[in-house]
Amino acid sequence: MKRGTIATSMENQKRIITLAGAVGSGKSSTAKGVAQKLGFRHFSSGDLFRKIAKERGLSIEAINLTAEEQKEIDHQVDELLQKMGREESEFVIDSRLAFHWMPESFKVYLSLDPDTAAERIYNHIVTEGRVSQEAQSVEEVRKNIDIRVTSERKRYMNLYGIDTTDTSPFDLLVDTKKNNLAQVIAIVLDSYKKWAA
Numbered sequence: 001m002k003r004g005t006i007a008t009s010m011e012n013q014k015r016i017i018t019l020a021g022a023v024g025s026g027k028s029s030t031a032k033g034v035a036q037k038l039g040f041r042h043f044s045s046g047d048l049f050r051k052i053a054k055e056r057g058l059s060i061e062a063i064n065l066t067a068e069e070q071k072e073i074d075h076q077v078d079e080l081l082q083k084m085g086r087e088e089s090e091f092v093i094d095s096r097l098a099f100h101w102m103p104e105s106f107k108v109y110l111s112l113d114p115d116t117a118a119e120r121i122y123n124h125i126v127t128e129g130r131v132s133q134e135a136q137s138v139e140e141v142r143k144n145i146d147i148r149v150t151s152e153r154k155r156y157m158n159l160y161g162i163d164t165t166d167t168s169p170f171d172l173l174v175d176t177k178k179n180n181l182a183q184v185i186a187i188v189l190d191s192y193k194k195w196a197a
Contacts, residue, residue, distance in 0.1 A: 014089045014105070015040065017192055018098035020164075021110030023145050024117030025176045026184065027094035030110060033185040034192075035092035043084065045077055045095035052076070061144050064151040074159060096152060099169055100162055106192050109170040110184065114149075116177050118142035171195060 017034060019027045028044050035042035052073060053063035067073040081095060085102035099107040112120075118141040125141070149164075156162045167173055172191045174184050 014102075015091075015196070016085070016089060016102050016105035017092045017108060017188070018102055018105040019092065019094040019108045019110060019188075020096055020099055020170070021108075021176075022112045022117060023114070023148060024121045025110035025112035026120075026181060027110055029181055030108075030176075030184050030188060031092045031094040033181065034188050037185065037189055038092070038192075039090075041088075041091040043091055043093045043095075045081060045093065045098065048077055048080070061147050061151075064148050064155075068151060068155055071159065074155060096164060097156065097160070097162065100160065106172070106195050107170040108172045108174065108188055108191075109167050110174050110176050111167075112176050114142060114145050118145055121145075 015038075017031075017040070019031045019034075021027050028046060031044065032042050034040075049063065050060055053060050056063065056066070058066060063073065078097060078101065081093070081098050081101045084091070084093070085098075085105075093102075099105065118138050122138045122141045153164050156164050172188065174187055176184055179187065
C-alpha cells in the first residue's frame with residue numbers, strides 16, 4: 001500500500017522509482033539495475049548534468065558552482081523532471097530532486113560516507129573515466145565531493161527550500177557500504193514491490 005494514500009492497484013498508479021543519495025553511493029548503477037529487472041526505462045539527471053558541463057567545457061564541480069549564479073541550469077534539469085513526472089510512467093530515475101518533483105514515486109535514498117565515496121569515484125575515473133570529471137588522487141576527489149555537496153545544498157535550499165541532507169521524505173534508506181550492488185538492487189526491488197502491492 002502506498003504510504004499516506006488509499007490503496008490502489010499497481011495497474012492504476014504511476015510506476016516510478018526515484019533514487020537520490022550521497023555522491024558516489026551508486027545511484028546510477030542501482031537505478032540501471034532496478035530498471036532492467038522491472039523492464040522500466042532508466043534516466044539519470046546526473047548524466048544530463050555532466051552533458052551540460054561537457055557542452056560548456058566545465059568539470060562537474062565547476063558546473064555546480066556556475067549553477068549557483070546561473071539558475072537556468074538547474075531550472076533546465078528540473079523542468080524536464082517535472083514534465084517526466086506528469087507525462088510518463090514505468091521509469092527509474094537517479095536524481096537529487098526527482099523525489100520532490102514526483103511525490104507519487106517510490107523514493108529511495110542511498111547513503112555512503114564521503115571517504116568511501118572518494119575511493120570509489122577515483123577508481124572509476126582511473127578504470128573507466130567519468131564525463132567532465134578528472135582527479136589525480138583520492139584526496140582530490142574527497143575535496144571535490146565537499147565542494148559539490150556544499151554547492152548543491154546551498155543551491156537547492158535557495159531555489160526550493162529543500163535540504164538535500166534530510167532523509168525524512170524517503171520510503172527506503174540503504175547503506176551502500178554495507179551492501180554490494182546486487183544486494184542494493186535486491187533490497188530496492190523487494191521494498192518497491194511491497195510498497196506497490
